[in-house]
Amino acid sequence: MKQYDCIIIGTGPAGQKGAIQAAKLGKRVAIIEKNSVLGGAQINTGTIPSKALREAALYLTGANQRGLFGSTHHVKKNITIADLTAISQQVIRHEWEVIRKQFERNGVELIWGRAEFEGPHEVRIQTADATEIIAADKFLLAVGTKPARPSHVPFNEHTIFTSDEIVCLDHLPKTMIVVGGGVIGTEYACIMATLGVRVTLVEGSNRLLGFLDREISDAFQYHMRQKGITLRLGEKVSKIEEVEIETGRFRHLVQAQLESGKTLRAETLLYAVGRQGVCKSLGLDRVGIEFDDRERLIVNEQYQTNVDYVYAAGDVIGFPSLASTAMEQGRRAICHAFGVCDVGNYNTSLFPYGIYAVPEISMVGKTEEQLTTEGIPYESGIAHYREIARGKLLGDDSGMLKLLIHQETHKILGVHAIGTGATELIHIGQAVMALNGDAEFFINNVFNFPTLAECYKVAAYNGLNKLNHVR
Missing domain, CATH: 3.50.50.60 (FAD/NAD(P)-binding domain)
Structure with a gap:
């Protein structure tokens, strides 16, 4: 029986980063994937395909340029599914290769098959023509979720x-x-x-x-x-x-x-x-690991399940179910499992949220409603893309960035953006908040011109002018 320091189940974002972190700590690592491709929902059915579809739709329809070139602007008139999926498949194949090379470079052993706990420290791997049992001291469950499919809905995968x-x-x-x-x-x-x-x-x-x-x-x-x-x-x-x-x-x-x-x-x-967990098939009862009625695992702040040597990260532990947070959860779970305490700042209130709709939306920190409920005095500062040269160049007249500023300390309490590049723009505010910065930082900082980043300066001026009763 092969013995490992750590076995990880699932090659989605949490599993990937957890495996690489364990390898970088000098551990012998195996990662198991039941599907025929790497990357989980992030690469194959969720994050990457949907974002590739979005980018293809925006480009081929010319939707992003209509504010500048007119409402009738199109790159291609008759768009087919083939036009859209070709771009998606190209990106997906590239991501498979990136993950595979990362595993090889870091000495992570990739095992294909369906994993199930055989005992407290043993996992049985079932393939089409063989069964293997391997063992480890530590485990990370990163098996993700699947879309909920209620029995009363007549799914047929076509309509x-x-x-x-x-x-x-x-x-x-x-x-x-x-x-x-x-x-x-x-x-x-x-x-x-x-x-x-x-x-x-x-x-x-x-x-x-x-x-x-x-x-x-x-x-x-x-x-x-x-x-x-x-x-x-x-x-x-x-x-x-x-x-x-x-x-x-x-x-x-x-x-x-x-x-x-x-x-x-x-x-x-x-x-x-909603989405549904996939924990029932893992043989968790043989280890005594608990999960809820949606097959999601319950973990503590260190991502330990009720069995202390078994960790879990990613969508399988529920909210916020983001690829970005899953990556960090997997890394931190492994660090804790092997006694590494110095893993940097970790403020869950500063997780950024990105919604890749049309237009993009992103946020970090508190909302106005939360601040009001908590009795925290604040003022809002707003910058509209139409005020910013870069916004005009992009043809986006409706985007906006909002800063929530503490009335007394001028610390940044929240940043909210909607419009082109919102999911990129949010990280400037996230960094300033993590470093306990205030609105004056944006006033005194120099931003490239023309950029959407200038929105921070405009929004800071707008908020501070309100506080100082200046127009």
Whole structure:
């Protein structure tokens, strides 16, 4: 039986970074992947495919340049699924190769097969034609999640599907219903609308992305409606079925019945309500590891499960379920497992959030609603892209950056952005907040011209002028 210092299950972002960190600590590491490709949902069905689809849609439709070149600007008139998937596959193949080379360079042993605990320190690996048992002192579970597929929804992967199948569509539909207004649902709704698909989005809450700052959320909903997306907020779907409709000729459509009595019909339906863990198949009962009713693992601040030598990171431990945080969780879990305490600042309140809708949205720190609830005195400073030369050059007149500034200390409490490059722009504010900076830093700093980074100076002036009662 092969013995390792550490066995990692799953090659998604948490597993990748955990394995490489263990190798850099001089440990003998094995990482196990059950699928035929590396990277988990991040590379194959989630982050990379959806972002590649977004970039392809923006480029081929010319949507990003219409503010500058006019509303009729197109790079290509008739866009096909092949146009979109070609770009996605190119990026995915590149990422597979990057991960494989990283494992090889760091001496991480990659094992293909389905892993299951055989005993407290043993894992059985099952392949199509063989079974192997290996052992380790420490374990990191980074098995991720999969889209929820309730039994009452008649999924068929062609007209009724989840986010895993949407990237495999064989044609671009004319209409689509999106059930679920979370990150995945809103991102795909915007991408499809950009491609000219008529989208109706159904969300049970009265606002989209409730964790966002209210002003940003309201602006986003306005942008979605301007794109032609119909928002059915505060509505729940009671029944989904395929129907045959006669409109001069028979057509097969998807029908969604809402609890309010409304009936929606479209060519396709994307079901994007929640994700489900995959822990039951890991034999965790043989080790005594607990998981919840959605098969997610419960961990402490060091990412330990209730069995102290078994760690977990990434989507399998729940919120925030971001590739960026998963990478750091995996690294820190391994550091703790092998007694490395000096791993740098780790302030979960400074995790950045990025939503790759159209337009992009990003945030770090507190929202106005949180600050009000907590009784923290603040002022907001806003910069609109239309005030910034770079914003005009990009053709983005509707983007904005907002700083939340403490009224007394002028410390930055939150940064919120919507518009072109928002997910990149947010890191400037994140760094200043991590270093306990104040609004005056942006006033006194010099930014390249023309850049979107100038928004920080404009927003700082706007906020401080309000505090000083200056126009």
